Amino acid sequence: MKEQIKSVFDLQQKHKSELRKTDAKTRIGKLRQLKQALENAEEEIFVALERDLRKNSFETTVTELFFTYAEIDHAIKKLRSWMKPKSASRAMSNLFASNKIYYEPKGVCLVIAPWNYPLQLIMSPLVSAIAAGNCVILKPSELSGATAGMISKLISDTFDPQEIACFEGNADVSSELLKLPFDHIFFTGSTAIGKVVMEAAAKNLSSVTLELGGKSPAIVDETCDLQKAAEKIVWGKLVNAGQTCIAPDYVLIKENKLNDFVIHYKTAVQKMFFEGSTINKKDYAKIINAKQFHRLNKLIEEALRDGAVLAFGGKSDEQDLTITPTLLTSVAESSTIMQEEIFGPILPVITYNNIQEAIDFVNRKEKPLALYIFSGNKPKQNKILTETSAGGTCVNDVLVHIGNPNLPFGGVNNSGIGSCHGIFGFKTFSHERAVVFQSKLGLTKMIYPPYAAKMGLLRWLKKLM
Known part of the structure; x- marks a missing residue:
């Protein structure tokens, strides 16, 4: 398993540069592919969740499937808008420049999901990661084994492992995954394990989203x-x-x-x-x-x-x-x-x-x-x-x-770090990159040395601030 994990991780590391170049049309196609796979597997999903948690198919539909479908549909509808560079206001330091925020994929991401809503809580971050243009490795909970097996099969039948892969197994599998330098780790589970995940992520300076819990x-x-x-x-x-x-x-x-x-x-x-x-x-x-x-x-x-x-x-x-x-x-x-x-x-x-x-x-x-x-x-x-x-x-x-995918979902301090759903999930799996397109009229050379003759300019600039 250790060698298999490393092999898939290396494969995704090589492929992430290709995914970062994908346009909205390509990513929307992958989201539709995921939704179709889920719709085709609905009966297997009902059986798996009944086996793991004795969930009624109605409850599964409302809390697991409809929730996931709504996330996918919302991302499909909004993705072109999310991906467009956003204009930012000018400042004195770049008065004539054009300022933009670009959204670039973080790269290779790890999603570790819990057992209580074993479909929804792995698919929701996966939707955001796909929308943002990332490679993803999924780790479902072994405690909801029937659903984990179903998810693993669905993912392997639907996606190339160089883009999306799923590993089943116990805590040892999670430990092996957490040793790797992922570009982002999304964990849902207990506060105690969340601290373990964050400690492991710190060794590689991987960014994290922790969806935890607490006494609500x-x-x-x-x-x-x-x-x-x-x-x-x-x-x-x-x-x-x-x-x-x-x-x-x-x-x-x-x-x-x-x-x-x-x-x-x-x-x-x-x-x-x-x-x-x-x-x-x-x-x-x-x-x-x-x-x-x-x-x-x-x-x-x-x-x-x-x-x-x-x-x-x-x-x-x-x-x-x-x-x-x-x-x-x-x-x-x-x-x-x-x-x-x-x-x-x-x-x-x-x-x-x-x-x-x-x-x-x-x-x-x-x-x-x-x-x-x-x-x-x-x-x-x-x-x-x-x-x-x-x-x-x-x-x-x-x-x-x-x-409501228009609202951020996440904790604060002990109950979590970061947020997900909708554009908030898209941003979670994206790096917001600041880009300045300098004008030919750029004034930065006015502050180059030598400084002796420029104190008057400094006093003038201070009045304008």
């Missing part, structure tokens, strides 16, 4: 429609069984609204994911593997031991890796479940007395990938937005910001 809060105040808020939080928390990087990780709610929220949340869970008293496993995904299953159960056990109250849920079935939707109240801030990203169908609820308490609670933690505000009060919305920091935010909804 939902702040609910007394002015919102509590029933609608609960329904939206249920969907955002429990789609893919909570294994979503921007899922609400915990709720902060006004103390006098706690009981009402619990009732509405439970009602929404029953409506969406239960058939009578039984969880509907046709619509409700499973936990990815036994390791994550036991980790999540341990979080529940430790929270209860630390004084949390089980409002409902808490049941699990190891045989099919299912943990029922679980709501915890009276959760201690020091509890482990409030220290690490949950990444499962467990929702802690914390109460506050005034909005400043909620803001201070959020700010005591690392900056999250997402923050959700449920409030009908504009000044309160603005206060939360002004006094907190997050990768992205929805007001009176959850998750939907990720679906």
Whole structure:
């Protein structure tokens, strides 16, 4: 595998100079080729995701396929505009020059994808990398093995490895890939592994985009429609069984609204994911593997031991890796479940007395990938937005910001570095190159030495600045 990786990497290094010369028409052709390959493989995709995560084909279509198709269609529509050099304003140093920003491919790029949305989270950066004119090596997660195998076959059947290649395997494969001097590395996964990726990239001064995670809060105040808020939080928390990087990780709610929220949340869970008293496993995904299953159960056990109250849920079935939707109240801030990203169908609820308490609670933690505000009060919305920091935010909804390719998606500090989707993804995989076309009337020689006779000029220039 080591020799194969190096061989493909060297092949792409030689080929990247050809790709950088490709025009919009050629790149659009590759994007259409990718979309057609995905459409032809839809049935295999449904089977693979059902096997890996027990995803319903409807959920797969909405969260994996339609999302990817929208990314491709948006890039096809906008690519000619993105690729055009952009004019920049003049400055005193180049008063008569023409100033442009050119977008050039970074070269050979590595995309390391996670297991939770194993198709979407590898295809979205691939779309941006193709649009920007790069060679790409893909590394899907071995934890979603059925989808990884399907992706590997799709890529090998569709593209020449000198342009796009895919390597399956465990962490050893990722380690071998990270030793190579890629021009850019795009990683989606945990903060802990993100630090490992960044450390490896630093050895080759490879630029990085890190799409990480963290504890994304939902702040609910007394002015919102509590029933609608609960329904939206249920969907955002429990789609893919909570294994979503921007899922609400915990709720902060006004103390006098706690009981009402619990009732509405439970009602929404029953409506969406239960058939009578039984969880509907046709619509409700499973936990990815036994390791994550036991980790999540341990979080529940430790929270209860630390004084949390089980409002409902808490049941699990190891045989099919299912943990029922679980709501915890009276959760201690020091509890482990409030220290690490949950990444499962467990929702802690914390109460506050005034909005400043909620803001201070959020700010005591690392900056999250997402923050959700449920409030009908504009000044309160603005206060939360002004006094907190997050990768992205929805007001009176959850998750939907990720679906708009006109918005940047990414984290901040602990929750990520850089952004993706749409033009932001195109720029991520491009180098913005400053180019000055100097005029025959260029004035730079006015500042050449000798300097003795030019102090008057300097004073004149200073007045103009």
